Amino acid sequence: MARRQTPPLAFLLGTLAGLLVPRPSPAQGAPVPTAVIGATLWDGTGAGTVPGATVIVEGGHISCAGAALHCPIPPEAVVVDAAGRFLIPGLIDTHVHLLFPSAGPEDTVLDADLSDLLARGVTTVRDMGNDPVRLREAVAAAPLAPRVLAMQLVAGARFFSQERERFSNGRSRLHAPAAMGMRQLGWSPLMFTTASRAAELVRVARGGGAIGIKLYQDLDAAQVAAMVLAAHQAGLPVWGHAWVQPASVLEQSRAGQDGVVHAAGLVGELLDRTARDSLRGSIALLQLTADSATIAAAGDPRILATLDTMAARGTFLEPTLHATQICAARANSRNRPLPTLPDRYARAASAFGIAVTREAARRGVPLTAGTDHTASGPPAERAQLADELRLLVDSAGLAPVQALFAATRDAARAIGPAARDVGTITPGKRADLVLLAADPLGDIRNVGRVEWVMLAGVVYRPADLRRTGTGGPD
Numbered sequence: 100m101a102r103r104q105t106p107p108l109a110f111l112l113g114t115l116a117g118l119l120v121p122r123p124s125p126a127q128g129a130p131v132p133t134a135v136i137g138a139t140l141w142d143g144t145g146a147g148t149v150p151g152a153t154v155i156v157e158g159g160h161i162s163c164a165g166a167a168l169h170c171p172i173p174p175e176a177v178v179v180d181a182a183g184r185f186l187i188p189g190l191i192d193t194h195v196h197l198l199f200p201s202a203g204p205e206d207t208v209l210d211a212d213l214s215d216l217l218a219r220g221v222t223t224v225r226d227m228g229n230d231p232v233r234l235r236e237a238v239a240a241a242p243l244a245p246r247v248l249a250m251q252l253v254a255g256a257r258f259f260s261q262e263r264e265r266f267s268n269g270r271s272r273l274h275a276p277a278a279m280g281m282r283q284l285g286w287s288p289l290m291f292t293t294a295s296r297a298a299e300l301v302r303v304a305r306g307g308g309a310i311g312i313k314l315y316q317d318l319d320a321a322q323v324a325a326m327v328l329a330a331h332q333a334g335l336p337v338w339g340h341a342w343v344q345p346a347s348v349l350e351q352s353r354a355g356q357d358g359v360v361h362a363a364g365l366v367g368e369l370l371d372r373t374a375r376d377s378l379r380g381s382i383a384l385l386q387l388t389a390d391s392a393t394i395a396a397a398g399d400p401r402i403l404a405t406l407d408t409m410a411a412r413g414t415f416l417e418p419t420l421h422a423t424q425i426c427a428a429r430a431n432s433r434n435r436p437l438p439t440l441p442d443r444y445a446r447a448a449s450a451f452g453i454a455v456t457r458e459a460a461r462r463g464v465p466l467t468a469g470t471d472h473t474a475s476g477p478p479a480e481r482a483q484l485a486d487e488l489r490l491l492v493d494s495a496g497l498a499p500v501q502a503l504f505a506a507t508r509d510a511a512r513a514i515g516p517a518a519r520d521v522g523t524i525t526p527g528k529r530a531d532l533v534l535l536a537a538d539p540l541g542d543i544r545n546v547g548r549v550e551w552v553m554l555a556g557v558v559y560r561p562a563d564l565r566r567t568g569t570g571g572p573d
């Protein structure tokens with residue numbers, strides 16, 4: 100077939116001022132098609148890889164993907180030679196936190212973090228704790244960003260009131276409302292009051308631009324069920340912390356919740372309802388995990404029953420292994436003769452979370468590779484998707500292809516309708532692609548070897564993206 104001479108890649112690079120679609124062709128008034136040729140294609144659908152593939156991109160969307168013979172190159176197309184490389188769907192991180200007090204129109208740290216995510220091949224993120232309106236404004240002000248989808252936090256009434264924590268020695272301490280700390284981050288949790296007002300909360304969430312509900316804390320099984328009913332009627336998925344206290348993960352799954360976050364949270368399944376309801380305060384919860392979350396406990400029949408229910412009902416688990424590993428590594432580096440409670444907690448949560456994830460994968464629980472990445476704090480302590488995938492393979496026993504699904508096709512399913520147009524390289528999907536220097540199916544670490552990332556049809560190279568960062572991650 101006829102092929103135009105391949106232009107230098109620089110020709111295709113979007114301007115870093117935020118050019119998000121290919122320039123219109125002066126001749127036709129339509130975007131110039133792009134043909135990416137020669138790469139080994141892993142399209143994320145479950146089909147085998149296609150060597151020497153062609154992917155045609157038109158108007159920011161994929162119009163054809165597959166064997167070269169099946170995708171003729173339009174004569175006017177710009178051709179990108181990707182021979183010897185590996186083409187995968189744009190990566191999706193289903194658990195980030197981008198909004199912090201400094202995040203706003205002047206926030207160069209957020210801008211640099213967004214560019215860095217793109218440089219790592221992450222083209223869609225779901226923000227699991229934020230203020231949807233403020234988040235949208237902050238991202239819109241950034242020069243360049245992955246697609247950012249916001250969840251709306253919801254918690255029970257107790258989360259919004261003062262609480263007295265009682266210690267075993269008879270002392271007690273009065274805590275400010277937990278919601279206050281969250282609001283200081285610039286996040287905006289909504290208060291669940293009665294089941295009859297659940298639909299109103301969903302309307303507020305949608306009005307703010309949220310694409311789903313994230314249940315945080317202080318909700319019982321009936322309240323979870325009420326939120327699920329109201330949200331599903333409006334077409335919004337419902338996720339929640341593993342556990343939302345007093346509701347257990349088992350109750351969340353039975354109530355129809357779409358997914359739970361943090362594998363380490365399944366330690367709550369070891370408690371009865373009274374304990375789940377009465378265990379209050381950060382110290383008591385740290386203590387529970389530090390003491391009970393052992394590798395052996397991950398095989399407890401109560402946890403296995405919950406995982407089996409999740410598998411049967413299709414409830415997603417988002418393990419967030421890298422974030423807990425970072426905390427455990429910090430604890431290990433301190434190497435105190437007598438570890439503190441937070442150190443013991445961090446080590447237990449990391450090892451237990453991995454063991455739970457391993458069981459979940461074995462039992463067919465759908466997994467998504469959210470990280471709990473934050474756009475704030477030391478860059479080395481920000482969880483990253485490539486590391487999450489490495490842990491899913493090396494520690495939790497997934498095959499590299501399963502880990503890739505958890506960051507592409509299955510991540511899009513986990514997000515729901517708002518991510519319907521991403522996750523696979525198939526006609527009609529948004530042209531979000533990542534070109535890797537080496538095969539990620541052979542070694543999952545190759546997910547970190549990004550040559551370029553295409554966002555809605557425009558190609559960016561990591562070095563260019565990072566050069567624009569000011570003071571962010573390196």
Ligand SMILES: [Zn+2]
Nearest residue numbers: 196227228471
């Ligand atoms: Zn989080």
